[in-house]
Amino acid sequence: MIASDVLRPVTAHPDDGVELGIDLGIRTGFGDDWLRVGAVKVFTDGSLVGRTAAMTEDYAGQPGNHGYLQEPAADLERVIVAAHRAGWQVAAHAIGDAAIDVALGAFARAASQYPRPGGTRHRIEHFAAARPDQVARAASLGVIAVPQGRFATELGDGMTAAVGPGRVPWLYRQRSLLDAGMVLPGSSDRPVAEGAPLLGIHDMVNRRASCGAPFNEAEAITAREALRAYTWGSAYASRAEGQRGRSRLVSSPTSPSCRRTRRESAPAASRAWRSWSPSSAARSATTRPG
Ligand SMILES: [Zn+2]
Numbered sequence: 001m002i003a004s005d006v007l008r009p010v011t012a013h014p015d016d017g018v019e020l021g022i023d024l025g026i027r028t029g030f031g032d033d034w035l036r037v038g039a040v041k042v043f044t045d046g047s048l049v050g051r052t053a054a055m056t057e058d059y060a061g062q063p064g065n066h067g068y069l070q071e072p073a074a075d076l077e078r079v080i081v082a083a084h085r086a087g088w089q090v091a092a093h094a095i096g097d098a099a100i101d102v103a104l105g106a107f108a109r110a111a112s113q114y115p116r117p118g119g120t121r122h123r124i125e126h127f128a129a130a131r132p133d134q135v136a137r138a139a140s141l142g143v144i145a146v147p148q149g150r151f152a153t154e155l156g157d158g159m160t161a162a163v164g165p166g167r168v169p170w171l172y173r174q175r176s177l178l179d180a181g182m183v184l185p186g187s188s189d190r191p192v193a194e195g196a197p198l199l200g201i202h203d204m205v206n207r208r209a210s211c212g213a214p215f216n217e218a219e220a221i222t223a224r225e226a227l228r229a230y231t232w233g234s235a236y237a238s239r240a241e242g243q244r245g246r247s248r249l250v251s252s253p254t255s256p257s258c259r260r261t262r263r264e265s266a267p268a269a270s271r272a273w274r275s276w277s278p279s280s281a282a283r284s285a286t287t288r289p290g
Contacts, residue, residue: 001041002037003040003041003043004042006022007079007083012025017086019085020086029239033243038089038238039088039089040083040089040090040091041125042092042093044069044076044103045069045070045094045098046070046095048128048162053129054067054068054069054098055096059163066096066098076106077109080106081110081113084107085114089120091122094127095127095128095129096129097170100127100131103143104134104143107120107143108137108141111141121142122144123144124138124143126147127147129163130145130173139181143182144183144236147173147184148187149188149204150193150203151189151203152172153203153208154210155193159172169219172219175218175219183237184221184228184233186226187234201230204220205221231244
């Protein structure tokens with residue numbers, strides 16, 4: 001990803017509608033497996049633990065403090081819409097519900113004024129304190145929310161204290177995103193949190209703060225769903241599901257027994273894995289990967 005600060009005014013034919021960009025028209029998707037340009041990241045607010053994320057209501061125990069946006073809302077929206085028009089996938093860092101409103105509003109305007117065929121896969125990184133209506137709106141816009149499972153353990157105590165008990169059900173949703181039909185990726189935000197995928201998967205399932213207390217347990221998902229998030233979900237969110245994010249049986253062509261395994265077993269197994277999803281797994285336990 002590149003930061004939106006890198007975008008600058010560029011000249012293009014007026015019909016192209018390119019207002020901001022980088023040299024040579026490079027944008028999301030440029031490159032190959034060695035070096036690839038991903039989304040452009042737009043920072044809209046701060047953090048919950050630092051009580052700087054933009055909330056619609058005050059932080060717990062701090063009357064008058066509801067955080068703040070990094071820039072005026074109109075400026076953030078202008079950058080997001082301009083990046084969309086220039087062909088970028090936008091990843092908006094939005095943690096507080098007020099910041100999420102700004103990001104969703106910008107994505108909605110981009111979609112209505114400048115529809116892009118083929119889907120944009122715009123993302124909201126963190127989507128940390130999201131009201132129920134924002135889940136529904138994100139789903140309807142096709143926005144991908146990118147929560148960090150590991151934050152439950154590493155930041156859960158601080159986030160809970162910051163928002164107070166009434167808003168804990170908004171924190172780092174996973175279950176409600178899947179229930180709304182949204183794609184759920186796995187993410188660590190490394191180096192902010194530990195990057196090991198198995199730790200992230202563990203926390204997406206177990207949802208415990210460092211003190212051992214449950215962290216918005218209603219949003220826990222199953223191990224199978226968390227594995228799916230860390231593989232296919234993350235690949236889809238990176239527009240790379242064609243190259244990454246699937247598991248299949250691989251065997252050595254030099255071993256007779258493995259050759260037999262590959263010829264006789266792998267096609268059926270990989271077919272099963274390709275067609276696997278939480279819902280299909282529930283329908284048929286016999287087709288699950290081994
Ligand atoms: Zn971020």
